[in-house]
Amino acid sequence: ILGKNDTELLIVTNAHVVDGVSNLTCTFTDNEQVSATVKGSKSNKDIAVVAVSLSSLKESTAKSIAIAELGDSDSVELGDQVVAIGNALGEGQSVTVGYVSALNRSIVVDNTEYTNLIMTDAAINPGNSGGALVNADGEVVGINSAKVAVSGVEGIGFAIPINTAKPILKE
Secondary structure (H helix, E strand, C coil), rough: CCCEEEEEEEECCHHHCCCCCCCEEEEEECCCCCCCCEEEEEECCEEEEEEEEECCCCCHHHHHCCCCCCCCCHHHHCCCEEEECCCCCCCCCCEEEEEEEEEEEEECCEEEEEEEEEEEEECCCCCCCEEEEEEEECCCCEEEEECCCCCCCCCCCEEEHHHHHHHHHHH
């Protein structure tokens, strides 16, 4: 959750999570599910912003919502400890820990090249896409996006640096 205005709660996720979805819902930590709409999406950057109407939230849910603090991904260094937050395998909120293994990495997914990624050994599994990669200070430094899923490879996940996402989020 990256912000809110007078009428909406704004949530960042990956474009590949919401592309082609016609009936989008958001589930909050108290298990309340509400309808959501895509405010904007940049598929070539794998970033999307989703909006939830504040009027659709129960008061107890609205009171428990915290806006994420965005960090500075340019200050991330090799060996920094990170936490990957998501919904691994669709089983509900999950948290994995690891380290920044590399910076400025590139991958190709479905014929699209993504560059300047943060590589981590924190487990990134199906369902973690769009979740936060958080530093030791509790700041979001990346958006979990992809993992290498080939035989013989373990512990290679990628996140979009939050500084790459910030201009897209403002737009």
